[in-house]
Amino acid sequence: MKYVDEYRDAALVHKLADAIKRAATRPWTIMEICGGQTHAIVKFGLDDLLPENITLVHGPGCPVCVTSAELIDQAVELTLQHNAILCSFGDMLRVPGNGIDLLTAKARGGDVRIVYSPLDAVGIAKANPTREVVFFAVGFETTAPANAMSVLLAARDAVPNFSILTSHVLVPPAMRALLGSPDNCVQGFLAAGHVCTIMGLDQYGPIARDYRAPIVITGFEPVDILEGILLCVKQLEAGRAEVENAYSRAVRPDGNLHARAIVDQVFEITDRDWRGIGVIPQSGLGVRSLYAAFDAARKFPLTSTASSTPTECISGEIMRGVKKPHDCPAFGTRCKPEHPLGAPMVSSEGACAAYYRYRSRALESVS
Ligand code: SF4
Structure with a gap:
């Protein structure tokens, strides 16, 4: 593959989705870390191509x-x-x-x-x-x-x-915090390829081992993401918890x-x-x-204030994978990009902004 378009090849996308269906015999919950991956998943409807026993949840990978x-x-x-x-x-x-x-x-x-x-x-x-x-x-x-x-x-x-x-x-400390939280639902990760392009892979092996969670370094195009999911599902089905690099065109181990x-x-x-x-x-x-x-x-002598989140904003639960944007009662009504209550509705990498922009079905559910 040489050009970006090839990572959006429809035939290859469906072939990978079919492979995931064949590989997944049990329910698995996989988190993509990066907000860029979240936007690609929602924009291209990749989660709609997956079997019902695969749940994708969206991680805290939106810096804003x-x-x-x-x-x-x-x-x-x-x-x-x-x-x-x-x-x-x-x-x-x-x-x-x-x-x-x-x-x-x-x-x-x-x-x-x-x-x-x-x-x-x-x-x-x-x-x-x-x-x-x-x-x-x-x-x-x-x-x-x-x-x-x-x-x-x-x-x-x-x-x-x-x-x-x-x-x-x-990213790695956040993954540990998520996996160690009492309400954790994440069983495997798609790690952010661009982060690993800078930092390499060495911090991820101990996390995979300590929490028995496979981690697949994944890119940002539809073929990248589905390939990452397929590798993650194969590991989960086989009881393996390893770090795999599915973004080797950009990520070197170091x-x-x-x-x-x-x-x-x-x-x-x-x-x-x-x-x-x-x-x-x-x-x-x-x-x-x-x-x-x-x-x-x-x-500068800056004021230190306790941070607060509007009580009706459930961004923390969304970024921990416990809920999705359309579970928020304010989604699409009191919270929209033009008058956001929380940061995920503002940022170009925010999960709420992705659902608002690409998911007419989500909008219908709250109208
Ligand atoms: S829709 Fe708005 S209020 Fe609800 S979680 Fe997202 S940013 Fe927060």
């Missing part, structure tokens, strides 16, 4: 969705109270905090700018030497190298008015060693509060003290 309300409050505080230029990816602007979101902060005079790379934010800092410029560094292991690069670039070029507000989260070294140079592992889930020990990245001058959390 798991960023705590406290950090959004702090981003708002940075621009409204500390007069900083707050640079962010566009997804973050409409995510509710405990108070207002960043779009409202912008409407109230905050200097909030959408950028497409953290390096753009360094450029803005260079162009505005009398202003503080903060990049809202949100994401999993995939975005950590570029965010680390922005710190190294600012340090190299002596850009003292640049810093990052860090909300980095790590990942990207250069990117890993850059991440390790700038960041250290820390506890992280996951929105809707709570604090997961050692599940985030924070800026090392060596680069404290570029850490907005150290540079």
Whole structure:
């Protein structure tokens, strides 16, 4: 296979779906970690091709969705109270905090700018030497190298008015937290291929072994995802719990060693509060003290507030695989992309946004 289109080949998709039907003799629940995989599954109706005894549930792999309300409050505080230029990816602007979101902060005079790379934010800092410029560094292991690069670039070029507000989260600790929770329903994982492209595979073997859960490193196209499900089902049926790489065209066992070294140079592992889930020990990245001058959390006296989730938002249960978006009573009625109650309805990787966008059947069920 050479081109992306071949990973959407209808004949191959149906062949893989048939293979899954033949392989699955018992009920199995499989979680895809990444919000990009969730969107592909819902967009292409891949779950509708599966036999009834295979249940796909959607994991916490949307970085915007798991960023705590406290950090959004702090981003708002940075621009409204500390007069900083707050640079962010566009997804973050409409995510509710405990108070207002960043779009409202912008409407109230905050200097909030959408950028497409953290390096753009360094450029803005260079162009505005009398202003503080903060990049809202949100994401999993995939975005950590570029965010680390922005710190190294600012340090190299002596850009003292640049810093990052860090909300980095790590996939393997979240998988352990899910598998160890009392209401866990997940029996196997499709791990996020792009995360493994950076980090490699070595952290997944102990998880598969400790929790007897197969983990298949999976890509993002329909053929990738169905192949990942087939491999996962075959392992579950055979009583195996191993790490398999079904995304070998992008993932090497060691990942990207250069990117890993850059991440390790700038960041250290820390506890992280996951929105809707709570604090997961050692599940985030924070800026090392060596680069404290570029850490907005150290540079500014930011208010620490307890994060809260609207009581009717069940995003935590969705991201733990216990419920699905159309189980939420607010889905499609009080919660829509134009007036979201929770982050999963905002983000382009959020499960609620995927169901709202692609599932007319889900909309009918609540109308
Ligand atoms: S539909 Fe809205 S309120 Fe319900 S879980 Fe999703 S984001 Fe939260």
